[in-house]
Amino acid sequence: MHTETILVVGGAGYIGSHMVQLLLEHKYRVVVLDNFSTGFHALVVGGELVEGSLGDCDLLDRIFNEFRIHAVMHFAAYSLVAESVSAPLKYYRNNVSETLALVAAMIRHEIKRFIFSSTAAVYGEPEKIPIDEEHPCRPTNPYGNTKLSIERMLADCEAAYGLKSISLRYFNAAGAHASGRIGEMHDPESHLIPLVLKAALSSAPVKIFGNDYPTRDGTCVRDYVHVSDLAQAHLLALEALSGGSKSDIYNLGNSIGYTVRQVIDLARKVTGKPIEALECGRRAGDPAVLVADSTKIRKALGWRPRYEDLEAIIRTAWQWHSR
Numbered sequence: 001m002h003t004e005t006i007l008v009v010g011g012a013g014y015i016g017s018h019m020v021q022l023l024l025e026h027k028y029r030v031v032v033l034d035n036f037s038t039g040f041h042a043l044v045v046g047g048e049l050v051e052g053s054l055g056d057c058d059l060l061d062r063i064f065n066e067f068r069i070h071a072v073m074h075f076a077a078y079s080l081v082a083e084s085v086s087a088p089l090k091y092y093r094n095n096v097s098e099t100l101a102l103v104a105a106m107i108r109h110e111i112k113r114f115i116f117s118s119t120a121a122v123y124g125e126p127e128k129i130p131i132d133e134e135h136p137c138r139p140t141n142p143y144g145n146t147k148l149s150i151e152r153m154l155a156d157c158e159a160a161y162g163l164k165s166i167s168l169r170y171f172n173a174a175g176a177h178a179s180g181r182i183g184e185m186h187d188p189e190s191h192l193i194p195l196v197l198k199a200a201l202s203s204a205p206v207k208i209f210g211n212d213y214p215t216r217d218g219t220c221v222r223d224y225v226h227v228s229d230l231a232q233a234h235l236l237a238l239e240a241l242s243g244g245s246k247s248d249i250y251n252l253g254n255s256i257g258y259t260v261r262q263v264i265d266l267a268r269k270v271t272g273k274p275i276e277a278l279e280c281g282r283r284a285g286d287p288a289v290l291v292a293d294s295t296k297i298r299k300a301l302g303w304r305p306r307y308e309d310l311e312a313i314i315r316t317a318w319q320w321h322s323r
Contacts, residue, residue: 002026002027002028002029004028004029004070004071004242005028005029005030005031005067005068005069005070006023006028006029006030006031006069006070006071006072006073006238007031007033007063007067007069007071007072007073008020008023008030008031008032008033008047008073008075009033009034009054009072009073009074009075009076009102010033010034010039010054010074010075010076010077010117011030011032011033011034011039011044011047011049011075012032012034012036012039012040012041012043012044012049013034013038013039013040013043013075013076014043014173014183014184014185014186014227015075015117015170015173015227015230015231016032016034016039016043016073016075016076017039017043017044017045017182018177018182018227018228018230018231019073019075019231019234019235020032020044020045020046020047021045021046021177021181021182021231022228022231022232022234022235023047023235024045024046024047026235029047029048029067030046030047030048031047031048031050031063031067031069032044032047032048032049032050033050033052033054033059033063033076034049034050034051034076035051035052035053035054035076036051038078038186038187040185042185043182043185045181045182048067050063053098054074054076054098054099054101054102055093055094055097055098055101055102056101057101057104057105060101060102060105061105061108061109064105064106064108064109064111065109069109069111070111070113071111071113071114071115071238071241071242072102072106072111072113072114072115073114073115073117073234073238074099074102074114074115074116074117075117076094076098077094077095077099077117077146077147078090078091078094078095078143079119079143080143080190081121081141081143081144081285082190082283084141084142084143084146085141085142085285088142091142091143091146092142092146095143095146095147095149095150096146096149096150096153099150099153100153103153103154103157103163106163107157107161107163112162112163112164113164113165113238113241113242114154114163114164114165114166115165115166115168115234115237115238115241116150116151116154116165116166116167116168117168117170117234118147118150118151118167118168118169118170118249119143119144119147119169119170120169120170120171120251120253120290120292121139121140121141121143121144121147122137122139122144122147122148122151122169123135123136123137123138123139123144123169124136124137124138124139124140124144125138125140125287126287126289126290129257129289129290129291130223130253130255130291130292130293131251131290131291131292131293132251132293132295132296133169133249133250133251133293133296140285141285150167151167151249154167154247155247158247164241164245164246164247165241165247166237166240166241166245166247166248166249166250167248167249167250168230168233168234168237168249168250168252168297169249169250169251169252169292170225170230170252170253171222171223171224171225171251171252171253171254171290171291171292172191172192172222172223172224172225172253172290173191173224173225173226173227173230174191174193174224174225174226174227174313174314174317175193175224175226175227175228175307175313175314175316175317176227176316176317176319176320176321177227177228177316177320178228178316180319180320180323182320183316183317183319183320183321184227184317184320184321192222192260192263193224193263193267193313193314193317194317194321195207196263196264196267196275197267197271197314197317197318197321197322198321199275199276200267200268200271200273200275200318201273201321201322203273203276204276205276205277205278206264206275206276206277206278207277207278207279207280208260208261208264208277208278208279208280209260209280209281209282209283209286210280210281210282210283210286211279212282213282213288213289214288215259215288215289216259217259217261217262219259219260219261220259220260220286220287220288220289221257221258221259221288221289221290221291222257222258222260222290222291223253223254223255223256223257223258223290223291223292224253224254224256224258224263224310224313225252225253225254225292225305225307226305226306226307226312226313226316228306228307229252229303229305229306229307230252232303232305232306233250233252233297233301233303236297236301236302236303237250237301240300240301248300250294250296250297250300250301250303251292251293251294251296251297252292252294252297252303253291253292253293253294254292254294254305254307254308255291255292255293255294256291256308256310257289257290257291258310261277262310263310263314264277266310266311266314267314267318269311270311270314270315270318271318271322
């Protein structure tokens with residue numbers, strides 16, 4: 001058993017559950033904190049489960065007193081862009097105010113390592129492709145604003161309190177664990193690949209939002225990264241901070257862009273289903289192309305995604321959704 005205990009906030013969610021699985025495989029002790037507002041008991045794979053809010057100061061003090069926590073990984077954010085526009089205060093309360101409570105509790109208990117689940121939404125409308133970490137941050141929605149606010153708060157907390165952090169800016173998380181034990185679950189579902197696979201299972205059409213973008217087939221281009229590769233990046237970040245590395249920010253993507261039509265075509269190939277596509281108008285705020293430049297984390301932390309081929313990513317997702 002590893003001598004360190006990691007608190008995984010949001011460990012009953014999609015990415016958090018894969019992180020818990022990987023930590024357990026590497027013999028870390030794990031404490032999961034989740035309020036199950038968007039998480040699922042079925043995704044809790046192990047560790048010590050504490051049900052409650054990351055903004056509950058008394059609960060946080062109890063956790064930090066009862067368990068000898070060495071580092072915190074934070075996955076417990078609301079992440080629906082459209083909802084953030086219609087209900088911004090919900091997002092500022094959970095993503096900012098409650099994260100502030102978590103970080104304050106860490107500082108009270110002298111816990112100095114924090115791995116933060118950030119997002120490519122901090123960049124806003126891209127000025128260049130691929131997007132590297134030096135790209136200007138101009139979020140176009142409250143969700144992106146909340147994530148950028150935390151990144152800036154973490155920098156200020158390092159200056160004031162010595163808190164070390166690594167923020168990981170995801171592009172499009174996809175896929176499921178190779179075991180088929182855990183995978184993507186959202187209610188409601190908003191991500192393209194699970195929507196396409198659910199269409200394959202139900203024979204209902206999948207919607208394509210916009211067919212007149214300046215891309216190779218008129219549909220949006222996105223960079224998909226396997227959820228297990230995201231978890232591996234978090235583990236590398238934890239090990240880096242444990243080894244004395246400085247705080248930093250990294251992009252996480254495969255640096256390969258696929259159009260919506262390409263995703264649907266690959267899903268047809270994987271599933272053997274026809275999958276009808278229904279063309280609709282554009283959604284407000286959807287950039288034409290989002291592709292990561294992940295050179296920095298590959299060089300600095302030695303991150304090497306196992307799943308760089310989208311067909312392979314979709315196969316793991318299909319194994320999960322068709323179980």
